[in-house]
Amino acid sequence: MFNMGAARALFNVQMHSPGARGPAKAATITASTPQPPNVAAMTPIHEQDFIDSIADALQYISYYHPPDFIHAVHQAYLREEGPAARDALAQILVNSRMCAEGRRPICQDTGIVNVFLDVGMDVRWDTRRGIDELVNEAVHRAYTNPDNPLRASVVADPLGARTNTGDNTPAVIHTRLVPGDRLDVTVAAKGGGSENKSRFAILNPSDDIVEWVLKTVPGMGAGWCPPGILGIGVGGTAEQAMLMAKRVLMEPVDIQELMDRGPRTRAEELRLELYEKVNALGIGAQGLGGLTTVVDVKIADYPTHAASKPIAMIPNCAATRHVHFQLDGSGPARLEPPRLEDWPQVTWDAGAGARRVDLDTVTADDITHWKPGDTLLLSGKLLTGRDAAHKRIVELIDRGEPLPDGLDFHNRFIYYVGPVDPVHGEVVGPAGPTTATRMDKFTETMLSKTGLLGMIGKAERGPTGIEAIRKHHSAYLIATGGAAYLVAKAIKSSRVVAFPELGMEAVYEFEVRDMPVTVAVDSQGNSVHESGPRIWRAKIGKIPVEVA
Numbered sequence: 001m002f003n004m005g006a007a008r009a010l011f012n013v014q015m016h017s018p019g020a021r022g023p024a025k026a027a028t029i030t031a032s033t034p035q036p037p038n039v040a041a042m043t044p045i046h047e048q049d050f051i052d053s054i055a056d057a058l059q060y061i062s063y064y065h066p067p068d069f070i071h072a073v074h075q076a077y078l079r080e081e082g083p084a085a086r087d088a089l090a091q092i093l094v095n096s097r098m099c100a101e102g103r104r105p106i107c108q109d110t111g112i113v114n115v116f117l118d119v120g121m122d123v124r125w126d127t128r129r130g131i132d133e134l135v136n137e138a139v140h141r142a143y144t145n146p147d148n149p150l151r152a153s154v155v156a157d158p159l160g161a162r163t164n165t166g167d168n169t170p171a172v173i174h175t176r177l178v179p180g181d182r183l184d185v186t187v188a189a190k191g192g193g194s195e196n197k198s199r200f201a202i203l204n205p206s207d208d209i210v211e212w213v214l215k216t217v218p219g220m221g222a223g224w225c226p227p228g229i230l231g232i233g234v235g236g237t238a239e240q241a242m243l244m245a246k247r248v249l250m251e252p253v254d255i256q257e258l259m260d261r262g263p264r265t266r267a268e269e270l271r272l273e274l275y276e277k278v279n280a281l282g283i284g285a286q287g288l289g290g291l292t293t294v295v296d297v298k299i300a301d302y303p304t305h306a307a308s309k310p311i312a313m314i315p316n317c318a319a320t321r322h323v324h325f326q327l328d329g330s331g332p333a334r335l336e337p338p339r340l341e342d343w344p345q346v347t348w349d350a351g352a353g354a355r356r357v358d359l360d361t362v363t364a365d366d367i368t369h370w371k372p373g374d375t376l377l378l379s380g381k382l383l384t385g386r387d388a389a390h391k392r393i394v395e396l397i398d399r400g401e402p403l404p405d406g407l408d409f410h411n412r413f414i415y416y417v418g419p420v421d422p423v424h425g426e427v428v429g430p431a432g433p434t435t436a437t438r439m440d441k442f443t444e445t446m447l448s449k450t451g452l453l454g455m456i457g458k459a460e461r462g463p464t465g466i467e468a469i470r471k472h473h474s475a476y477l478i479a480t481g482g483a484a485y486l487v488a489k490a491i492k493s494s495r496v497v498a499f500p501e502l503g504m505e506a507v508y509e510f511e512v513r514d515m516p517v518t519v520a521v522d523s524q525g526n527s528v529h530e531s532g533p534r535i536w537r538a539k540i541g542k543i544p545v546e547v548a
């Protein structure tokens, strides 16, 4: 608790301080003498209100998409002409509604917590603890909430053991002191897939920003789970540009309003130009090729050195999650649940045009008949595994040691996933795919040494992964990133098979029924993430398609 007596004493000392020279003299207060702040009139921010508000906000954003984002994705769905991209958008919208209804996470990656605090200078903190400690208590509480546990994705010691902290702490916290008597808080949960696609460059002052963005976005692939938002920070210094790019992502989606009223600033002109041109790249939802890659482009700028033009770009993904509130001393924030009527009535038919595949009997020959873009409905048993499990498996193989008892990949598919813990009778919590390129370096060993048939993940494969798939006549399938709760509904049983100590990164055996996936790389090494955007870029016809 803040000690009022101590505060008064402090101000008395300041007013009567002898300073560095001379004996103490009582200060004479004149009209021009700066007055000490009236502590009693300052807005108290009570410790528990602050913790409760942030913990509630983290639960809230885990299952409620911002309504402006959902509206924009729905508009994209209505416009979309690419069948695979339209299907992915439908899954994202249906998943979003299910999560709002069921109060379960939109995505299995429930993110690393970002908190932005604008602290009014007429605010006083009613606590003796540091702000970081309070925020992290809120994160702990939110991520271990028994009614809706969120996935712990944060690891300590990133240079070494990379040990999961178990409760998703610590958060990344940015604090500014601003005029006013309010505490302004923005809470976001940022998925690793989209955060990993952040980009930065120091351009020459004469370099063209649009050119850099259009060159950079295709190289980001689809691991950031488009459609989403690009946040761009230009100017300042390196770290300032990155921070602006992240902060500006927290603003409302309003590109349509901007189009309607027309740009008033250079930044607004650029937003419109980039919105049109990035979408003209034809990347589309999940990188499958289509009309909408971004539902908005946000730009913030700041004065910079005459020799510099720093530019940072950070994408927000299909699981865009943030909320904003103010504390005014009257209690914790009250976050109104959005109305379920605000969610569009989109239906999604998993079976439409899909081929059914029995994972328990599928053969290497069957796989050779699949083509990029084919929709499959998988039933039967598959194994899971992601970064840490792959590393362990490949290390065991390299040392000539056997895999753990019961772990047998012969004629199996592996699903790259780290699920959320189940609650209330669920088989598994939200369990969407993770980015497959991180597993590329393990793929040759997995296909040549374990008897694995194929893989399921999200986004494109890199050259190493594709070469291994082609060489072993395997296949790579994708599930929709950002539709994790929907995907989890297809999982009928789950058990840990190996490495239980890895938590969400353990190897599980899932039994699935009608799990929807798309063939992304066929047994010849043809990739839908190469052909889809190329075809749609040509169809849109605003940006030339380079001939390799």
Ligand code: SF4
Binding pocket: 107, 108, 109, 110, 111, 190, 191, 192, 193, 194, 195, 223, 224, 225, 317, 318, 319, 320, 432, 433, 434, 481, 482, 483
């Ligand atoms: S939607 Fe994709 S990028 Fe976003 S949190 Fe989920 S898996 Fe990660």
